[in-house]
Amino acid sequence: MKALPGFRDFYPPSLAVRQYLFETWRRQATRYGFREYDGPPLEPLELYTLKSGQEIVRQLYNFTDKGDRAVALRPEMTPTLARMVAAAHREYKKPLKWFAIPQLFRYEKQQRGRLREHFQFNADIIGESDIGADAELVALAIDTLCALGLTRQDFVVRLSDRRAWARQLERLGVAPEQHPAVLDAVDKMEREPLEKTQEKLAAITSRGAEVLEFAQRGQPGEELAELLARLGTLAEFCRVDYRIVRGLAYYTGIVWEIHDARGELRAIAGGGRYDNLIALVGGVDLPALGFGMGDVVLTELLKERGLLPAYRPQLDVYVVIADESLRGAAWGLIHGLRQAGCAVDYALAPAKVSKQFQQASALGARYAVVVGATEWQAGEVTLKNMETGAEERVAASAIATRIS
């Protein structure tokens, strides 16, 4: 029997990679003063259709539960956050700086071989309309990637602004009702031949050429210039790029994506300001912004750059029981070492000493401790450094301090 198509099994080596990402995400978010929250992986379907319309349903892992409720495995975290914040924002001082590491789900029938779940680092700021909040999130995303060993040679932050787009389209005389179609064409332009985009734009407006010119070479407006100034030295990682629109309907201000510098992979992260969403979901008017950074593309990039840490299980000591009559005594020693904080393993059933040493090596133990009859009578054991091979006799009571 196999896992369902699009779902991953995490064996210990791949779980270790996932845990390395999670720990880095958690550490960086904490340094930035963000606090962790979580919500249910299953939510009312309405939470998603409310914002995105019925159209979203064909991408969702949705079903009707036994209580006849329309429900969906969460495809993104923001609606859950909006729901939670609307319900309890009075208990917290604004701005809220919250993060989560949810597993997200999508079911797209046509895309075979593509994953149907992934994990995503989500960080959001609620209740702050100042551009300082936009800068804080972009900085967090950049520092998180740098903490993983990535540099300016590896990734670029592409900054855009929905308001700049609205102003530009107005300036060009594009009617407001045509803005969504124009932005949709721009949003897709990197995945299509340029001619296709030109045709699409020409069908919408006589100013298609100017629209394209802005998408490709538009200069930073007041807000993006201010954002770059706020980012200080981190502005080096960024460039203004109005081709970034972000498909989701709810963005209202600055939007951005992070891509690998060679542009070979899908986006590493994406986010922006969505000042109207919390009012829509929860009836509470609070400015908000956030980003998401998934585990799949990021892991691909880190792997490609040789930046994933080698899988090295944490095992401080393997205790070799050289004399079965000492198993009880050895167990006391093992228990004491574990109490003292050491990661310790040993043969659960009687085994030859040579086989126990093989296991110690296979498990990557830093030290082996041999419990043998002669030494034990003197209250001692043999401590072997598994890397250097050096052996010495030490008091059983002194091991924990010797190896730490």
Add this chain to the structure above:
Amino acid sequence: MKALPGFRDFYPPSLAVRQYLFETWRRQATRYGFREYDGPPLEPLELYTLKSGQEIVRQLYNFTDKGDRAVALRPEMTPTLARMVAAAHREYKKPLKWFAIPQLFRYEKQQRGRLREHFQFNADIIGESDIGADAELVALAIDTLCALGLTRQDFVVRLSDRRAWARQLERLGVAPEQHPAVLDAVDKMEREPLEKTQEKLAAITSRGAEVLEFAQRGQPGEELAELLARLGTLAEFCRVDYRIVRGLAYYTGIVWEIHDARGELRAIAGGGRYDNLIALVGGVDLPALGFGMGDVVLTELLKERGLLPAYRPQLDVYVVIADESLRGAAWGLIHGLRQAGCAVDYALAPAKVSKQFQQASALGARYAVVVGATEWQAGEVTLKNMETGAEERVAASAIATRIS
């Protein structure tokens, strides 16, 4: 809009409790030489019906997906583990010692107000038939509860053995085909009046009184005596109690549960040996055993005993920007502190100094660093210990080392 019935929102204070449990589970498992794995939260329905029959379906969060597959949100981790191990066991040296912290789901229509999800610490050993493996798991469970501050006054490990039951029933002349009905009556006896159990047993066998006597006062057989010996000092936490049967069909040997000492709550943990399951799920014959420890009952118990850590957000420094013209300089300082590993927050928008100090207090910052014009000209800032109120001027470059 609300979360679905039976699902929890984890706001930062409750997420912190959850994270405290997860970290303790992870640390103890690592000390015991266990390695973390994970599988999908959604699995083929067949993975569960294979072992437990169609009857299990009424308790599952199951549905038909868009690809017409019968699927279920995982109600337990063991079938996923069995599937994964059967597929890849050749790549790992036996015994495998693996753990996971999955979120699990159940949908029981009749039980309103009861949770439909919980998190569970799962630890399993695969490929070891020696009773040393049983002892290892019981010891891990005990040490995990002790690491959370619980003592012998708080919980008891109740040990039982399916083989001892089989032998006893055989000795009493109870026909093998009646064993399941007898064990089912015993399994339910603590939730029913004694007379009810007596009636049930009398209806099955003429030896009902002796069955009851064994359930209540049966002495340890050879295996349980050996297990207690192996547990050394930890045997103090255990008692033999044949009322423990464990409802799940797949146990084959020693089974156990951990309960609060007063017997007021549901089980804190439960496990046992299931030597046939991996062959059933994956066609590979490997002895196996494991336990699960849920977050809900455990959190209740810790709360009742006053053992939950106080919610104390981690914030080392709140930087107070006393002069807006220094915001850029302050940001450089903030960024440097974060790079140095400090958790730092600050006002993202201009605010009065008094309001910034209020926020520093509200967020529980250990220190405030005030960036003011006069001090900054001398390359200095004011460092305030938020607990003692003590203030001093220090070089901006020296803060990270001063507060660590």
